[in-house]
Amino acid sequence: MATECAAGPRVLRRDEWDTWFDNLVRAFGGGGSPEERELDRSLTEFDRSLGVWDAGVCVGTAGAFSFRMTVPGGASVPTAGVTMVSVAPTHRRRGVLTSMMRRQLEDVRSWGEPLAALTASEPAIYGRFGYGAATSQLDAEIDTARVALSVPDGTDSVRVRWAAPADVLEACEAVYARLVPGRPGMLARQPGWERVALIDPESEREGASALQCVVAERDGEVTGFARYRTKLGWGESGHDGTVRLEDLAALDPASEAALWRFLFGIDLMTTLTVSDRPVDDAWQYLVSDIRRCRPRLRDALYVRLVDVGAALAARTYLVPVDVVVEVADDFCPWNAGRWRLSGDAKGASCERTRDAADLALSVRELGAAYLGGVPLTALAAAGRVRELRAGALAEASVAFGSAVAPWLPHGF
Numbered sequence: 197m198a199t200e201c202a203a204g205p206r207v208l209r210r211d212e213w214d215t216w217f218d219n220l221v222r223a224f225g226g227g228g229s230p231e232e233r234e235l236d237r238s239l240t241e242f243d244r245s246l247g248v249w250d251a252g253v254c255v256g257t258a259g260a261f262s263f264r265m266t267v268p269g270g271a272s273v274p275t276a277g278v279t280m281v282s283v284a285p286t287h288r289r290r291g292v293l294t295s296m297m298r299r300q301l302e303d304v305r306s307w308g309e310p311l312a313a314l315t316a317s318e319p320a321i322y323g324r325f326g327y328g329a330a331t332s333q334l335d336a337e338i339d340t341a342r343v344a345l346s347v348p349d350g351t352d353s354v355r356v357r358w359a360a361p362a363d364v365l366e367a368c369e370a371v372y373a374r375l376v377p378g379r380p381g382m383l384a385r386q387p388g389w390e391r392v393a394l395i396d397p398e399s400e401r402e403g404a405s406a407l408q409c410v411v412a413e414r415d416g417e418v419t420g421f422a423r424y425r426t427k428l429g430w431g432e433s434g435h436d437g438t439v440r441l442e443d444l445a446a447l448d449p450a451s452e453a454a455l456w457r458f459l460f461g462i463d464l465m466t467t468l469t470v471s472d473r474p475v476d477d478a479w480q481y482l483v484s485d486i487r488r489c490r491p492r493l494r495d496a497l498y499v500r501l502v503d504v505g506a507a508l509a510a511r512t513y514l515v516p517v518d519v520v521v522e523v524a525d526d527f528c529p530w531n532a533g534r535w536r537l538s539g540d541a542k543g544a545s546c547e548r549t550r551d552a553a554d555l556a557l558s559v560r561e562l563g564a565a566y567l568g569g570v571p572l573t574a575l576a577a578a579g580r581v582r583e584l585r586a587g588a589l590a591e592a593s594v595a596f597g598s599a600v601a602p603w604l605p606h607g608f
């Protein structure tokens with residue numbers, strides 16, 4: 197009965213983790229390998245995890261990793277990485293999730309973290325809690341037998357070397373760390389998270405090989421890496437294998453191109469599948485036939501401004517902007533009202549004001565636009581942003597942009 201959960205969400209104790217996690221596994225329909233379970237246990241931040249209990253049985257789970265996320269301008273902003281959300285099938289649609297989201301956002305605010313972010317199992321769930329879809333991911337299925345790649349000057353000076361993923365992890369992490377400040381949405385690596393990339397249970401491979409790795413090197417220095425799998429296939433006309441890219445990062449265009457050239461050219465493979473890539477990923481501009489790459493977009497990172505003033509002041513703006521925004525936020529009423537945002541490419545301030553509003557929007561739209569991946573003009577065209585002073589929409593929309601597409605390289 198709903199009344200038995202009246203105590204509401206409370207912080208998870210260490211000795212409760214197994215039953216708490218079992219609820220999560222059941223809610224997701226089962227699955228997961230022992231390796232992944234142990235990794236999830238080690239990454240759980242107990243004092244930031246909530247459970248709901250009914251007559252001694254766990255019926256609700258939610259966690260909030262302590263991440264730092266890059267925002268436009270390059271600042272690394274404390275961000276609650278909302279995760280492991282589940283409600284027992286026996287207790288759904290009674291407000292258990294709502295109670296956890298309410299408690300969690302109050303906690304995040306009290307920790308002084310201006311942002312919360314998540315990837316959603318279903319896009320319909322989190323808008324009501326003020327999360328906006330802020331990034332898209334690019335997926336593609338590239339016909340490498342027919343699509344050619346033209347690489348930039350300097351590519352031949354990059355050496356591509358095979359390596360066991362664990363042996364080069366440190367060098368790959370160094371590449372990742374150098375890229376983090378340059379792209380909104382990227383997360384600074386927290387201790388333990390480097391292991392996520394190496395978890396490779398056979399049960400999750402779907403018939404493909406174990407994880408492979410190549411590094412790009414110039415003058416003995418690692419300048420990029422790609423992790424991938426191969427799956428051999430034979431059709432009536434011969435080989436028909438697939439390369440499945442898991443992860444790729446590079447510090448310069450030639451290293452990037454060298455890695456893509458390697459992936460396009462593996463013998464016996466005719467398809468390269470890529471997923472979770474940034475929408476401005478470089479390979480799209482190297483290929484001879486983008487149509488045969490079958491690119492697709494999907495919603496990826498959802499962002500919630502937990503403290504509107506601090507969040508808007510933490511990023512920079514592509515062009516000078518001075519606007520008053522009227523924010524609606526029923527779920528976190530401390531954000532509601534008018535804010536004057538003044539900023540440029542060097543910095544910004546965002547303070548409460550009694551001045552007349554130039555734009556009106558909900559905190560969900562602000563979350564969608566925050567990383568610069570969704571134009572305010574597009575949201576206005578959908579009726580989600582209202583312009584109250586002529587010219588304010590164009591001014592703010594350009595200012596909120598990002599020179600580099602925001603991207604979350606991995607889920608959490």
Ligand SMILES: CC(=O)SCCNC(=O)CCNC(=O)[C@H](O)C(C)(C)COP(=O)(O)OP(=O)(O)OC[C@H]1O[C@@H](n2cnc3c(N)ncnc32)[C@H](O)[C@@H]1OP(=O)(O)O
Nearest residue numbers: 223279280281282283288289290291292293294314317320
């Ligand atoms: C960040 C992450 O971890 S994402 C993972 C989320 N978890 C899952 O997908 C696991 C499987 N699903 C579940 O565990 C549950 O269905 C949950 C967590 C999605 C929802 O939990 P519930 O306790 O049923 O949600 P709650 O009762 O608070 O619902 C609040 C509102 O959201 C709506 N809602 C809840 N789930 C969904 C959904 N999947 N799709 C659409 N609407 C939904 C409800 O209808 C309700 O709407 P209302 O306020 O208009 O009445």
